[in-house]
Amino acid sequence: MKTIIVPIDFSKYSENALKVAAQLARKKQAKIVAVHMMGLSDANLIKEDNTMEGLFFIKLTQKRFEEFLNKDYLEGIIVHQTVKNYKIFSELDDVAKEHKADLIVMGSHGSSGIQEVFVGSNTEKVVRTASVPVLVIKNETDFTMTKAIFACDYKLESLDVFKKAMHLFNLLGIETNLVYINLPGENYKSTQQIDQQIVDFLVHLDLAYKIIPEDITIYGDYSVEQGIFNYAKKIKAGIIGIPTHGRRGLAHFFSGSISEDIVNHSELPVITFKM
Structure with a gap:
């Protein structure tokens, strides 16, 4: 940097x-x-x-x-x-x-x-x-945090932004907790479906990342925003990382203005990565 x-x-x-x-x-x-x-x-x-x-x-x-x-x-x-x-x-x-x-x-x-x-x-x-x-x-903070969450859909289109996020978090010496937010309704996927999607994603990553499927938490909630906030609170994360799809909002299950909602409503620092 x-x-x-x-x-x-x-x-x-x-x-x-x-x-x-x-x-x-x-x-x-x-x-x-x-x-x-x-x-x-x-x-x-x-x-x-x-x-x-x-x-x-x-x-x-x-x-x-x-x-x-x-x-x-x-x-x-x-x-x-x-x-x-x-x-x-x-x-x-x-x-x-x-x-x-x-x-x-x-x-x-x-x-x-x-x-x-x-x-x-x-x-x-x-x-x-x-x-x-x-x-x-948002607030005055001593930026010495060591734990972050990064929410992603783990589809192949997200590979590049995932690599960007991992590179920056590693550069800053921040432990990254990976999460997939599973939603009810038409966006719902079974655990087996998500597991397969994650495996398909990880096989395209270089082995140097040393990430296995068990490193990614599947967290169910009623919205992406609440799922991210609740999971961050659960593991006591100090920063939230999310991909952003520019003017089209976040990719895939990140739809509409969810990226702006997370940035606006989070009390934790949020870092966004452009896809």
Whole structure:
């Protein structure tokens, strides 16, 4: 891990994310790219009579940025700061690609989104559109957790995202507990059916992963979201990992807006991996 992106809106939520990013950066000798998205109107930046006003806002933001990043916990860590006038949060992925980032760490207020600049569904937009993993932090936390759950459907289409998740969790030294959420109704599968699906999935993995069918827990619940939360609570996990299928929601049994629901409703940190 070399580069971590952290969106900053000067709120306590973005500082929670910055603290976690600092812990990860220090652990992996990575650098942080702190990004502030002003969202100024085009009129403030294009119209001649508003040029001075636009420059004023930019300089004011840069000054506030420098003050915000003057933290003891960032001492010794390389921090680059960039101010963008993006108004569409899906464009944060462009910043990640520009800097060849390995991870985006962002703060979230919960179901109402992030306060101040991060309003509405901006967290969800980043989760849906980011090509790199996105770690969403709700509360101030000491990111020293050692146990995660990763929920997957264990179909062949999920092989690549599964490998991405295992690579990152291993890199961070986090024990990963694998789970399949079995649902009632038309989505229900027998244990035998799920076992066969898992075996078919695992035979396509390199032996270096050292994962056997018994390593994957089949957990029944009434929804994917509740199943993930309940299983995480049962094993006392500190972080939740899920695949995301971009604008189409999560793959297969992860349908609709379930990825956004998990990100919004979870009190635990959630990390998403784009399929």
